[in-house]
Amino acid sequence: MNIPADLKYTKNHEWIRSEADGTLTVGITDHAQELLGDLVFVELPAVGAEFAVEQEVAVVESVKAASDVYAPVAGTVVAVNQATADSPELVNQDAYAAWLFKITPAAADDVATLLDAAAYQQLVDAA
């Protein structure tokens, strides 16, 4: 299973990359896309929308199921990836390239609450 060491994760199977400008780029993990199967629809939030931690931000739907994507930290959405909404199969092809949205954390320290790769691996193995 592909769990890059340089990313952070949540128990809800999101991956998070900290960018130099302080924003967080968010997608779903390779494990999540594998569980969902072929994705056919991605619903993205409005840029500028604010979310509490673990609030539903986006929805990814495969042929068989819909799955919510949650805010990894509280913050404001500053960008969405329209390419992923136009071609949801990009998530199946490379879950770590097909990001969903970028969020600016309300509190920069909140990033410390995220799981590292080893902790996420453990979580997946235990499931």
Added chain:
Amino acid sequence: MMQKTVLNDIHRRSGARMVDFGGWEMPVHYGSQIDEHHAVRRDAGMFDVSHMCSVDIEGADAAAFLRRLIANNIDKLTVAGKALYSAMLNEDGGVIDDLIVYYLADGNYRMVINAGTADKDLVWMKSRLDDWQLAVTLTPRREGAGALAMIAVQGPNARQKVWDAQPGCRAACEALQPFFAALSGEQFIARTGYTGEDGYEIALPADQAAGLWEALAAAGVQPCGLGARDTLRLEAGMNLYGQDMDESVSPLDAGLAWTVDLVSPRDFVGKAALLARPPQVQFLGLVLSERGVLRAHQQVISEHGTGEITSGSFSPTMQQAIALARLPLAVAIGDRVEVAIRDKLLAASVVKPCFVRHGQVLV
């Protein structure tokens, strides 16, 4: 512990993702559900459907038994090998199961029933036999000695690839018309399916199933899981038991009126209830006009009242979401309706519930 078909090891070796389907561990896909779907529409795919249960119904009273047991009229079967699709109803007119029954010879029928309902179906059938005092034996063929596996091979090239994989069967099954079956050695080959494509469903001794599966794979038939099976049957406008109908639903409210014979004078279980309660809803198709995915239990809002989706998904052939739905009787084909998806109302159009047949989009 989940039940397994004889092909379980092959599925696992082929990289299938296995899921619990009504107590059976079955492949949902072997990599990509959508690729498998397209393989059936464009070429040939195969499904392990050994979880379904064949039941041999034999004896002097077999026809009399079936005449009373099922809602379609067994007397329509007069030619050996002919198949009949029917619902089996309870006294309230609810659907206990949907099934196919084949007429093999006088006093000799074979019925194929759903996996998850097989046990209750058999209990029901035995109780009817006891009540009616008929000379019939019921022999389920899913377990033990005489167990049958079943492989459905579907797609425009499916029949050719079956003949390529086992040339010996061609003489027995090439001339079969749709909805007919024939024996070829120990194989029972039916020109039936659940995809809207041509093909065969082959029942054979369980210990021969792996050999046939591998021969078909070598002939270029794509293994397909239950995921593709569901989107294919939905595009074909075919009902799924437990989703589009169950014991609380009349066949007349589930798009199955064409399978219910209310014309002949014969009595059958559930007939009185059906006659006493005319259709309450109509069962039609929906095509979503916007991006999104239709799902079971979403509410449909029309100017004539609300309805409910019973099966919905994304159609890989149409690249749009489609659904089967129970709608108010006043709704007409061509009407525009709205579907409540999360916090939005999305536009959809009402269509005849057969979206795709033989590779062609019909709506």
